[in-house]
Amino acid sequence: MLDLSFEPPKPKVIAGAKHDWELVIGMEVHAQVSSKAKLFSGASTEFGAEPNSNVSFVDAAMPGMLPVINEFCIAQAVRTGLGLKAQINLRSAFDRKNYFYPDLPQGYQISQLYHPLVGEGEIIVDMEPGVARKVRIERIHVEQDAGKSIHDMDPAMSFVDLNRTGVALMEIVSRPDIRGPEEAAAYVVKLRQILRYLGTCDGNMQNGNLRADVNVSVCRPGAYEKYMETQDFSHLGTRCEIKNMNSMRFIQQAIDYEAKRQIAILEGGGEIVQETRLYDPDKGETRSMRSKEEAHDYRYFPDPDLLPLEIEQAWVDDIAAHLPELPDEKKARFVKDFGVTEYDADVLTAERDLADYFEASVGGGDGKKTANWVINEVLGRANKAEVSPREIVAPEVNAAILEMVAKDEISTKIAKDVLEKHIESGRAPAEIVESEGLKQVTDTGAIEAAVDQIIADNPEQVEKAKQNPKLAGWFVGQVMKATGGKANPKAVNELVSSKLKG
Amino acid sequence: MSELTKLKIAEARDALRKGDVTSAELTEACLSAIEGAGKLNAFVHDTSEIARRQAEVADSRIKDGDAPSMCGIPLGIKDLFCIKGVPSQAASNILGGFKPEYESTVTTQLFGAGAVMLGKLNMDEFAMGSSNETSCYGNAVNPWRRGNDDEALTPGGSSGGSASAVSADLCLGATGTDTGGSIRQPAAFTGITGIKPTYGRCSRWGIVAFASSLDQAGPMTKDVRDAAIMLEAMCGHDPKDSTSADLAVPNFEAMLTGDIKGKTIGIPREYRMDGMSDEIDALWAEGRKMLEDAGAKVVDISLPHTKYALPAYYVIAPAEASSNLARYDGVRYGHRAKLSQGDGITEMYEKTRAEGFGDEVKRRVMVGTYVLSAGFYDAYYNRARKVRTLIKKDFEDVFAQGVDAILTPATPSAAFPLGMEVEDPVQMYLNDVFTVTVNLAGLPGISVPAGTDKQGLPLGLQLIGRPWEEGDLLNCAYALEQSAGFVAKPSKWW
Numbered sequence: 001m002l003d004l005s006f007e008p009p010k011p012k013v014i015a016g017a018k019h020d021w022e023l024v025i026g027m028e029v030h031a032q033v034s035s036k037a038k039l040f041s042g043a044s045t046e047f048g049a050e051p052n053s054n055v056s057f058v059d060a061a062m063p064g065m066l067p068v069i070n071e072f073c074i075a076q077a078v079r080t081g082l083g084l085k086a087q088i089n090l091r092s093a094f095d096r097k098n099y100f101y102p103d104l105p106q107g108y109q110i111s112q113l114y115h116p117l118v119g120e121g122e123i124i125v126d127m128e129p130g131v132a133r134k135v136r137i138e139r140i141h142v143e144q145d146a147g148k149s150i151h152d153m154d155p156a157m158s159f160v161d162l163n164r165t166g167v168a169l170m171e172i173v174s175r176p177d178i179r180g181p182e183e184a185a186a187y188v189v190k191l192r193q194i195l196r197y198l199g200t201c202d203g204n205m206q207n208g209n210l211r212a213d214v215n216v217s218v219c220r221p222g223a224y225e226k227y228m229e230t231q232d233f234s235h236l237g238t239r240c241e242i243k244n245m246n247s248m249r250f251i252q253q254a255i256d257y258e259a260k261r262q263i264a265i266l267e268g269g270g271e272i273v274q275e276t277r278l279y280d281p282d283k284g285e286t287r288s289m290r291s292k293e294e295a296h297d298y299r300y301f302p303d304p305d306l307l308p309l310e311i312e313q314a315w316v317d318d319i320a321a322h323l324p325e326l327p328d329e330k331k332a333r334f335v336k337d338f339g340v341t342e343y344d345a346d347v348l349t350a351e352r353d354l355a356d357y358f359e360a361s362v363g364g365g366d367g368k369k370t371a372n373w374v375i376n377e378v379l380g381r382a383n384k385a386e387v388s389p390r391e392i393v394a395p396e397v398n399a400a401i402l403e404m405v406a407k408d409e410i411s412t413k414i415a416k417d418v419l420e421k422h423i424e425s426g427r428a429p430a431e432i433v434e435s436e437g438l439k440q441v442t443d444t445g446a447i448e449a450a451v452d453q454i455i456a457d458n459p460e461q462v463e464k465a466k467q468n469p470k471l472a473g474w475f476v477g478q479v480m481k482a483t484g485g486k487a488n489p490k491a492v493n494e495l496v497s498s499k500l501k502g
Numbered sequence: 503m504s505e506l507t508k509l510k511i512a513e514a515r516d517a518l519r520k521g522d523v524t525s526a527e528l529t530e531a532c533l534s535a536i537e538g539a540g541k542l543n544a545f546v547h548d549t550s551e552i553a554r555r556q557a558e559v560a561d562s563r564i565k566d567g568d569a570p571s572m573c574g575i576p577l578g579i580k581d582l583f584c585i586k587g588v589p590s591q592a593a594s595n596i597l598g599g600f601k602p603e604y605e606s607t608v609t610t611q612l613f614g615a616g617a618v619m620l621g622k623l624n625m626d627e628f629a630m631g632s633s634n635e636t637s638c639y640g641n642a643v644n645p646w647r648r649g650n651d652d653e654a655l656t657p658g659g660s661s662g663g664s665a666s667a668v669s670a671d672l673c674l675g676a677t678g679t680d681t682g683g684s685i686r687q688p689a690a691f692t693g694i695t696g697i698k699p700t701y702g703r704c705s706r707w708g709i710v711a712f713a714s715s716l717d718q719a720g721p722m723t724k725d726v727r728d729a730a731i732m733l734e735a736m737c738g739h740d741p742k743d744s745t746s747a748d749l750a751v752p753n754f755e756a757m758l759t760g761d762i763k764g765k766t767i768g769i770p771r772e773y774r775m776d777g778m779s780d781e782i783d784a785l786w787a788e789g790r791k792m793l794e795d796a797g798a799k800v801v802d803i804s805l806p807h808t809k810y811a812l813p814a815y816y817v818i819a820p821a822e823a824s825s826n827l828a829r830y831d832g833v834r835y836g837h838r839a840k841l842s843q844g845d846g847i848t849e850m851y852e853k854t855r856a857e858g859f860g861d862e863v864k865r866r867v868m869v870g871t872y873v874l875s876a877g878f879y880d881a882y883y884n885r886a887r888k889v890r891t892l893i894k895k896d897f898e899d900v901f902a903q904g905v906d907a908i909l910t911p912a913t914p915s916a917a918f919p920l921g922m923e924v925e926d927p928v929q930m931y932l933n934d935v936f937t938v939t940v941n942l943a944g945l946p947g948i949s950v951p952a953g954t955d956k957q958g959l960p961l962g963l964q965l966i967g968r969p970w971e972e973g974d975l976l977n978c979a980y981a982l983e984q985s986a987g988f989v990a991k992p993s994k995w996w
Binding site for chain 1: 597600602603709716744771822824829833871874876
């Protein structure tokens, strides 16, 4: 496997009134499993359906209904675990987390507290080329989502939509290895990227398909290193959990606010109370979700309706064998095989589809030039139009155009025109070049004639250029203009400079 | 007509196939017996229209020569089973008015085999009780009485309505469910046969859950042969129940040879409880002798953790129940309390559940919530699970030593008067002392009427079998039944 070397980023330091503080952050990301059916029922998971239309008897917790594990959801979670280089537990079990809420029909959520499906893994969180944080994954467990309570449709009544009830979630729990708000956002970005590569979660944060609970604490510089040495949490501060964040921007704002709030309390001689908080993006602050008296006792116990989940190593191996190439490996390969910069490799591997698109565009050609082309010509247009690159131009067209450039048939400038004309008309690049006579003039005789003509017409410029060789560019431009841009720029350059010298 | 209702399932099956009787006739006979037995309060939901329709279909199937074993046989169905379009409320007010849109797997199979449903049967609320007195319909009554004494006795529980109905010949057989003895104890109290199969034999899908890891459905019938026939129709693998076993169902009836020569029967010394009545002790000794006479080798065995079974059961069952019953919240179906101005969701939960659940259910929900709560989980729930493992191992050990079945009393006493133990829940829980071990270990257990006490009340013996060996167990029970020759019937007073 290919790996790029990297250094860890510096932890974010916040200057308090009295001294400096560092941040320690752990994340619990809830990722909705991409699956047609729910975790324990055959009901559809389609987003945006009529309220309460995707609800089976099991989801509605009718009397006597029983859950049956959806094997595909388990395969998706295993795939995710493998993608995060994590331990897959061949024996796991489901537990009930008991609490009352109208959007939780059973009165309990089926989750995995004691024996999760996936154990320890890791994520490399890229910050900038050569700088990345290795974040340890503690576990991934599979659980049911709750439904949706709607309180603002009627002044006197609340409504419940059970469409989401029972949809499979993966809760991906990190160790407290994240050291700043930017890292936290980058962690979610990277995790989302991997999940999308794997096809195990669509990562749509707006629809709530990816939500994060962020655990934040602060400590004095040096304390974290002691924790890392000993894994003893007493070196760290008391944490607060900010629930249900579904935007990278809010995650950063919430962490910033929360860290400052905690520092103010500590420097004022107070103590942090471990609690669950919510971020209010309108006010830009976090606030306590529930008081101690209302603290839930979830009374977890093994779900007696489900036998322990036992999977076979051969099944896991089969899933592993069909895992796609993941972002880190792809990026390293792009750097190594195509000679693209790490930065460009990052851009090109952001989405699996873009990476595939890029590779198809390379064809047999030059990777680095293709990278520039795709990033500058295609992505620029695609981002502006808010469509995918494929909707702008097929990768085979890129390959064809770039091949003509490589063969000196057209210049890079003409190539851009050809692309433009292709986008407008859909005509094949070769046909555009042929029919519009855009083929580069490589006949040095013809170019020489043009150069001679320009020199003859502009004696004053020739004199100036002889004094200042930088002015040769003016002649090149004139020649290009005269040849309709078709002259081979390299040949023009060479001829102009030799003629001016002569 | 009334003679027809006295038929056993096997007899009725043969008569139906011969054309001596029609299912319609049998069904009408049962329906009129039920109508005349209001005092027993065994049937709580009338489904006579369904019964007549099913009987008609059964009769044409029989005529066509397509007559499975249960075809045309009129049954009563415990109210715990969800029946499509029929009130199914687990004898609880909280499910008042609830009519499922689905049909339990067990009843689907019974109806598929041609069985006729006469009505829904009384039971303890959510199957929590040993006397049928926690029912929202009021208690069922035991058709048996002590000599000339007309004091009303309990039919036992939780399947009290099933026991009363079968014992009084209101139906040919009935479904029951058994979480800690709810089939076997009422069977013993009413002089009928009841078997709880191995956990996983019968699908739990569509049966209102009490304690998921312990609940099993089973038949309650007039004799062992009927139990074999009906059990075969009820059980089998169901992919909708993850705990259902993917095992073939043998022809249980064909295994009833009565030959138990060479079988080893264990008598567990720990089941000799302090203060056990002489009558029960004597019955147990008689049972031992009957099996010996039938050619079995009877040995004394030890199941050392027996004494911890009842407390462990009364931690695990309420723990699971407290979670299983959380869904009865007034939001989607069943009872919802009338709310006052300003009441929120918490008030809705509290009022709905306070009104909808009876005292015993509330007690168990509270006990269950307590034993699962932070700080008590290890001391209660986890410890109870460990005990459960040990109890299971006790049985595994004796089976490994070559024991084929275990003989114990079914109950510590004969049926007791209604109202006697309601005020003392712990006394009531002691009724399950011989039966809960079987549920904790997931084993099959059968209660067979084996004699009467001095006052003429039936007493039962329990046989416990190896897991999945219901066929062998039924055959042992059949041999015991033949030796015991129990034929007494309650005299009709209702």
